[in-house]
Amino acid sequence: MNISITQANQNDKQISKSIKRFFTRFHISSALKASNAYKKRGIPVVEVFQYLFLLIFSNRSMYMNLITGRNTPGFAKDTVYRFTKMVQINWIRFTTLLVSRIIRDAIVPLDSKDRANVLIIDDSMFERSRSKKVELLAKTYDHANHRYRFGFRMLTLGWSDGSTFLPAGSVLLSSENRKNRVNEAAGVDKRTAGYKRRMLSMQKGTQAMLELLKTAKKAAIPAKYVLFDSWFSSPSTLHAVKSVGYDVIGMVKKTPRMFFRYHGEDMSLITVYNRNKKRRGRSRYLLSVLVDVVKDGEIMPAKVIYVRNRNKRKEYLCLISTDTTLDENEIIRIYGKRWDIEVFFKVCKSYLNLSRECNSLSYDAMTAHTAVVFTRYMMLSLESRESNDNRSLGELFLYFSDEMSDITWIQAFQMLLQIFRTMLSDNTELSDDKINELVDVFMNTLPALLKTQLQAS
Numbered sequence: 242m243n244i245s246i247t248q249a250n251q252n253d254k255q256i257s258k259s260i261k262r263f264f265t266r267f268h269i270s271s272a273l274k275a276s277n278a279y280k281k282r283g284i285p286v287v288e289v290f291q292y293l294f295l296l297i298f299s300n301r302s303m304y305m306n307l308i309t310g311r312n313t314p315g316f317a318k319d320t321v322y323r324f325t326k327m328v329q330i331n332w333i334r335f336t337t338l339l340v341s342r343i344i345r346d347a348i349v350p351l352d353s354k355d356r357a358n359v360l361i362i363d364d365s366m367f368e369r370s371r372s373k374k375v376e377l378l379a380k381t382y383d384h385a386n387h388r389y390r391f392g393f394r395m396l397t398l399g400w401s402d403g404s405t406f407l408p409a410g411s412v413l414l415s416s417e418n419r420k421n422r423v424n425e426a427a428g429v430d431k432r433t434a435g436y437k438r439r440m441l442s443m444q445k446g447t448q449a450m451l452e453l454l455k456t457a458k459k460a461a462i463p464a465k466y467v468l469f470d471s472w473f474s475s476p477s478t479l480h481a482v483k484s485v486g487y488d489v490i491g492m493v494k495k496t497p498r499m500f501f502r503y504h505g506e507d508m509s510l511i512t513v514y515n516r517n518k519k520r521r522g523r524s525r526y527l528l529s530v531l532v533d534v535v536k537d538g539e540i541m542p543a544k545v546i547y548v549r550n551r552n553k554r555k556e557y558l559c560l561i562s563t564d565t566t567l568d569e570n571e572i573i574r575i576y577g578k579r580w581d582i583e584v585f586f587k588v589c590k591s592y593l594n595l596s597r598e599c600n601s602l603s604y605d606a607m608t609a610h611t612a613v614v615f616t617r618y619m620m621l622s623l624e625s626r627e628s629n630d631n632r633s634l635g636e637l638f639l640y641f642s643d644e645m646s647d648i649t650w651i652q653a654f655q656m657l658l659q660i661f662r663t664m665l666s667d668n669t670e671l672s673d674d675k676i677n678e679l680v681d682v683f684m685n686t687l688p689a690l691l692k693t694q695l696q697a698s
Contacts, residue, residue, distance in 0.1 A: 260298075263620045264291065267342045276335035277434065278327065284316045289324045293613045297594055325606040328435025332612040333410045333456055339619065340400060340409040341460040347623055349463070352402055360409070360457060360487065361399045361579050362450050362469040365586040367413055367596050367607075368392040376604040377442055378423040379416035391423065392596070395611065396446055398453040399582045400462055405626045406581035408615040409457055412449045413607060415442045426604065435605050442604070447478050454485050466490050466564070468579040475499065479543070479563060480536045488564040490576050493545070495559060501545070502533035510559050514547055527557055529569045546572055585618065593617050 264270075270287040273279070278286045292314045296303060303318060314321075352358075366383045369375045369392045383390045394414040400407045416422050426439040441449050450473060457464070467482050471492040476499070482489050493499070493510060500507040519527045528547040533540045544565045550556040562572045589595040599610035658680070665676050 259624060260295070260620065263623070267339060267346070269339070269616075272335055272339050272342070273330075275338055276331045278324075278330040278335070284320055286324060288314075289316070289321055290613070293321065293325075293610075294616060297592075297598065297617060302598070322601075322606075325601065325609040326603045327609075328429045328433040328605055330605075330609070331434040332608050333412070333438070333453070334434075336408065336612055336615050337410050337456050337460045337462070339616065340407045341462050343407060343619060343623060344400065344462060347627065348402060348405055348407075351626070356402055357466065357575050358400065358402050358464045359466045359468050359490075359575060359578050360454065360462070360464045361401060361406075361582045362396070362453070362467060362473060363399075363579070363582045363586075364394045364396045364414070364446065364472075365590075366390060366392055367395040367611075369596065369607075372600075372602065373423055375602050375607075376424055377413075377415040377426055377439065380421045380423065381416065393442075393607075394446065395595075396449050396453070397582065397585075398450070398457060399585060400457075400464060401578050401581045403578050403581075405622055406585050407619055407622060408585060409460075409462060410453045411611055411615070412438065412441055412453065413604070413611065414444075414446055414449060417443055417445055438608060439604060447473060447475075447481070450478075451481055451485065454482065454487065458486055466575060468576060470579070474561065476501070476534045476536045479534050479561070480539060480541060483541060483563055488562065490560065490562045490564075490567075490572055492576075493559040493561045495557075501543075502535050502540070503530065507535070510545060513545070514557070519547075525573055526569050531565060534563070544569075544572070548573060588621075589614055589618060 264287075269290065270285070273286050273290060278290075280286050303321065366381065366385065368383075368390055369378060370390055372378070373391070375391075377393075378391055379393065380389050381392055381394055382388075395411055396414050397411045398409045400409050422443075426443075429435045429439070441452060450469075454467065465488060467487045467489050469489075469491045471494040474489075474491040474493045479489050479491075495509075495511055497509045497511060500509055501513070503513050513530055513532070514528060517528050517530065526546050526548045530545050532543055532545055534543050535541075541563060542565050544562045544567070546560045546562070546569050548558045548560060550558050560572060560576055567575075593614045595611070595614050596607075598614075599607055601607060601610075662676055662680065665671055665679070666673070671679075
């Protein structure tokens with residue numbers, strides 16, 4: 242067996258077969274180019290993106306890699322900084338385009354035609370509490386901990402078929418209220434994607450949501466329904482989403498200040514509930530009524546379902562669907578898919594270092610970091626789906642991290658073996674055939690598992 246490692250191979254970033262297959266199969270390079278990320282000269286952008294993608298699996302930051310000299314790229318750190326701060330790159334288009342490819346090529350062939358695919362909208366805290374100089378930093382209310390924090394609301398659009406969740410795009414929302422913004426946006430060219438995302442970050446969450454939905458529609462992501470919780474449910478939002486081309490299934494707040502037309506009279510959902518007789522027994526829902534959603538004279542029919550609150554048995558929750566042909570139990574079942582985005586947020590924060598890996602003060606760099614984290618999740622989610630793996634995404638992440646560590650160790654072993662071959666060639670009169678024979682004898686004495694790994698690499 243003849244083992245040789247060229248200088249070029251030694252400098253290449255070693256990645257696992259699964260990760261390399263993901264980059265090649267879905268043409269990450271062309272997706273970056275379509276999003277206006279391409280090189281003017283020097284290092285290809287896909288190499289820089291791949292380096293950022295792999296950082297989490299090496300259990301080291303870029304800074305620690307440079308300090309220790311391990312897993313160092315073939316380019317300077319300034320190249321990475323320039324890439325993440327590029328205002329020309331449209332990161333929403335990149336994630337949406339990549340998700341569209343994954344769904345079309347990998348997910349659709351596995352699904353039946355009758356499956357109800359959905360888009361899910363929700364936000365989560367993107368905390369940056371340790372720095373007061375972050376661009377567009379805002380004082381944001383964290384609904385999970387019920388207090389204000391410094392950071393952003395990461396508004397996320399995800400796609401799900403009930404088995405696989407894929408993040409399709411996001412906007413790091415600052416605040417529309419100037420008083421809540423600690424810093425303002427940096428001055429950039431108004432023609433660039435960077436300027437547009439800064440302007441979008443200072444819009445209302447509902448307006449940013451519509452932009453994400455329009456991008457998904459343009460990318461032909463297959464979905465019929467949009468799911469969201471009560472924070473986004475209002476008559477104006479329901480009409481706006483319907484105008485984009487999607488039906489809505491969402492939770493609605495029980496408030497006396499929001500009205501729907503019922504039997505020709507405008508009333509709150511609380512009043513509608515009190516005026517109707519409830520279902521008895523162990524039914525999944527208490528009441529189902531048809532209402533009209535009225536906005537600026539436009540009337541849209543909808544179905545409201547009152548469901549028991551599992552946490553507080555004496556209370557109820559309200560679901561609304563703009564598709565009145567759906568059965569009540571089907572509406573409840575489809576809305577259950579919204580939980581997928583909560584799992585996504587948990588995995589990104591606990592395993593993929595969302596917000597913690599990026600210390601840049603640039604809004605563009607934080608947006609680029611979010612796109613990298615989303616791409617990591619896409620790979621883990623697809624790997625779990627295609628391999629029918631029973632492990633959680635967190636366990637799969639640790640598997641990839643261990644695999645990367647194994648590759649680094651094998652690479653080091655190969656380098657030592659090559660040094661040994663070079664020493665024999667330079668300091669002895671042995672022929673190449675004799676040296677190869679000695680290497681073969683040495684390899685045959687190794688344990689079977691180690692020998693197999695070396696041969697595979």
